[in-house]
Amino acid sequence: MAKKKFTAKKLASVEASTRLIRGINRILCFCVAIAFGLLIAATATPQKEEYEKLQTKLRQTQAREEAALARKEHKDIQLQALREDTAYLEVQARDRLNYYQPGERILRFDRDR
Helix, strand or coil, rough: CCCCCCCHHHHHHHHHHHHHHHHHHHHHHHHHHHHHHHHHHHHHHHHHHHHHHHHHHHHHHHHHHHHHHHHHHHHHHHHHHHHHHHHHHHHHHHHHHCCCCCCCCCCCCCCCC
């Protein structure tokens, strides 16, 4: 078999087409990378929205929990006072049963609930 000899003109033509193909390959790889990045961003957006909704729900639940714990602590303090403090127990009983001592003046204020 005889070897083909390239002339300078043919060699320049082959090199030019090789450079063109390399350039096109670079552009295509760049486009594929951009498309892949956009695909990842598009799939992450709904997940981010769901995450933000869950964070809001968590904050609301934590606020309700703190309020419940505060009410529980208040009730625990009242219970302890009823068990241990006779003066507090007397005030509460007199208030609920509308008792008063002779000569004592009672002022009542209606509470808006």
